[in-house]
Amino acid sequence: MQAKSQIDQIDSKIRDARGIAPFKGVIIKKMVEVGDTVQPGQPLLQFADTGRLQIEVDVPARLVRGLKVGKRVAAKLDVLDNRVIVTVAQIFPIADPQRHTVKVKFDLSIDKESEDGRYVGPGQYAQVDVPDVKAGKQELLLIPKAAVIQRGSLPGVCVLKDDNKYELRLVRLGSAINPALITELDPSIGDYVSVLSGLKEGDHVVVSQNSRKTPC
Numbered sequence: 313m314q315a316k317s318q319i320d321q322i323d324s325k326i327r328d329a330r331g332i333a334p335f336k337g338v339i340i341k342k343m344v345e346v347g348d349t350v351q352p353g354q355p356l357l358q359f360a361d362t363g364r365l366q367i368e369v370d371v372p373a374r375l376v377r378g379l380k381v382g383k384r385v386a387a388k389l390d391v392l393d394n395r396v397i398v399t400v401a402q403i404f405p406i407a408d409p410q411r412h413t414v415k416v417k418f419d420l421s422i423d424k425e426s427e428d429g430r431y432v433g434p435g436q437y438a439q440v441d442v443p444d445v446k447a448g449k450q451e452l453l454l455i456p457k458a459a460v461i462q463r464g465s466l467p468g469v470c471v472l473k474d475d476n477k478y479e480l481r482l483v484r485l486g487s488a489i490n491p492a493l494i495t496e497l498d499p500s501i502g503d504y505v506s507v508l509s510g511l512k513e514g515d516h517v518v519v520s521q522n523s524r525k526t527p528c
Contacts, residue, residue, distance in 0.1 A: 337361045340434055360434040365420040367398055367438045370413040378445040379403060379416060386490050387418065390437040394503065395490050396420070398440060454489055457503045459517045461526060469511065470518040470528035478518070480528035483510030 341358035344350055367387060371379070379385075379400050386395040398418035407414045418440060420432075461468045461480070468482045486506035491497035497504060501519065511517070520526045 331356055333359065335361050336363065338434075365432070365434070366401060367418040367420055367440060369416050369418065369438075369440050369442075370408070370411065371416045371442055373407045373412050373414050374446070375442045375444055376403065376414045376416070378443040385418070385441050385443070387420070387438050387440045389432060391432060395441075395488055397490055452486070452489070453507045453511060453513060454497070454504045455507055455511070455517050456501045456519045457488065457505045458501065459519045460485065460505065461528065468528075470520075470526045471511070472516040472518065478527040481510055484508040 337359045339357050339359045342356075343358065344354075344356050350356065381400050381403065383400045384397050385400070387398045388395050398420050400416060401419045402417040404415040420438075455469065459469050460483075461470060463480070463482075466482050467485050468480050471479050471481050473479055484507070486508045489497075489504040489506060491501070491504060518526050518528070
């Protein structure tokens with residue numbers, strides 16, 4: 313019996329010496345080194361599940377009413393040029409009494425490596441566009457981003473006039489808009505961009521994947 317008890321103690325120590333990850337991921341911080349003495353319950357590593365990325369945001373309490381679980385909004389990652397779509401995954405029920413913010417988690421569905429090879433992963437920064445429902449609806453004039461022509465540093469568009477002649481018109485552009493956020497937009501055309509001045513509703517613009525081949 314004594315020998316069996318000693319074997320059980322040895323087996324227990326062996327089990328305690330192994331740390332098994334609860335999911336597949338990557339180590340982002342080591343809290344102990346080889347040879348360190350650790351206590352039961354002491355954290356050894358900090359690691360992340362890279363198969364499921366989330367953005368955690370402290371949202372001003374007055375803006376939370378514009379969010380609900382499942383709602384999709386746009387976000388800008390510091391490592392990518394274009395905005396991406398994120399989905400509200402969790403809204404914490406209690407606000408921070410000092411900062412008057414509510415913690416909100418957004419699911420990010422995107423390949424960990426972008427088309428140009430830039431890595432998307434834990435620890436990076438992001439900006440999330442949270443709608444302000446009190447501000448009311450804002451009318452935006454949108455055109456396909458592919459319609460924009462760069463002439464030096466000035467953006468313009470090729471407009472088809474009533475006399476069937478083309479005119480290059482300089483415009484002032486606003487924010488890029490992902491078509492997945494607005495049901496009326498055609499996602500097959502690609503991203504859209506808002507126009508602040510230079511065009512009016514009803515103008516016909518030329519959309520081309522090659523700005524050098526436009527009629528203007």
